[in-house]
Amino acid sequence: MKNYKNTADTISTVGSMMLFLLFAVCMMMIIAAAAGSYSRISDNYGTDFTALASIRYISNKIKSSDTVYITDKGMILESGAMANIIYCSGGGLYEKTVAVNSEYDVSGGEKIFDIDGMTVDETEELYTITVNVSGEKHSAIVRKGM
Amino acid sequence: MKQHKQTNAGIGVGYITVMIIFAIICLTIFAVLSYRAAGSNDALNERAGEHLNKYYEADASAKKTLYELDEIAANARNTPFFADSFESEAAKFDKVSVKTEPDGCTANFSEHINENSFIFVSVKFYENKKEYKINSWKRMSALNSDDNNINVWDGTF
């Protein structure tokens, strides 16, 4: 009888411990799901901000410059006596300010945004700016000369 | 008896409550942070949208001025004195300044986007040609203009 009672006690103890464990695992999974959801929303905010800000930055620079040259390495924007070189390298968008007619090399610039890539396509009257942020492509068109 | 009670308890009373409270605190923190991140994203986009609207409002206003100036130039070409006629008609716009040149007139004007920036436009209208030439249609920072220069001590008394 006592042996039976001991077995019953052991089963109920193990059962309650299993229930507790199940409970703990469920809680951990729920917290992980919540953290994942927060991380996704936060990443989405970061991606949106970087894409919008970088495209607006480049288009504002184009609109405020006198002459724009598109090269395979980036873009050169001349305004008065100064020229801005905007290029993408090693996962970042960089900007460098130099004097007009000096050597335009794409190194030693200051990082402005974390982006994976940037392309600027030129047609007769338009520039199409495309930035690649976290694998997503965002594009905008800017008119030449205005 | 004492020993029996300990084995029967298995998991003590209160552990589940502590765990639940911890989980709820964690979830609440993540929920609030998520909501704030989404709210910030929304606010950022709204501000970007507002800014874009202001820019294109100023751009539209500048284009309207260009349209009116072009009409004035077209009328001035029908008079014997293009430059005088254009200048006197363009003077009706407060924001437009006209510079007379041998082959026509250059009109300069600006449209405010916000307190920090404006669009500067410089257009040349020709006396003998219908087409105009846009010399400049640039977005400029008001902080760069001479009116807003900060008086920095130059080191002399």
Place this chain on the structure above:
Amino acid sequence: MNRHEKRPLNLFFIEIIIALLFFSISGAVILSVFAGADKKSHDGEILESVIMFSQSVAEVYSLNGDADEAVRIVTEQCGKLDESIVLSKSEEIEESPSGTFSKLFLEFKNNEKVIYSFACAAYIQNGGSR
């Protein structure tokens, strides 16, 4: 004596039931906050693409003064908008012997709700200057 021995286990189950009840109520509130945040984030993403689309349309429209053509070019080069977005456009046109000044109004609706309104303009000279 027998009843006294069973008390801790009973207490454990009662605690689990109360904790679950409390958790389900709090969970429902927290879940609704998460759902709201997720919706806001998705709306933000849509608004961001709408803003970029508007800017591109304005730039192309200033070139040709043709709203349909501007939307077509932007869709071709920058990609389509989200399928839930309904774009309505209207134009105000002023004509003179020297050229045409037109103003384009764009309205973007998502589920019958206006999410962004935008206006831009174009001046196309009859001779060809833009």
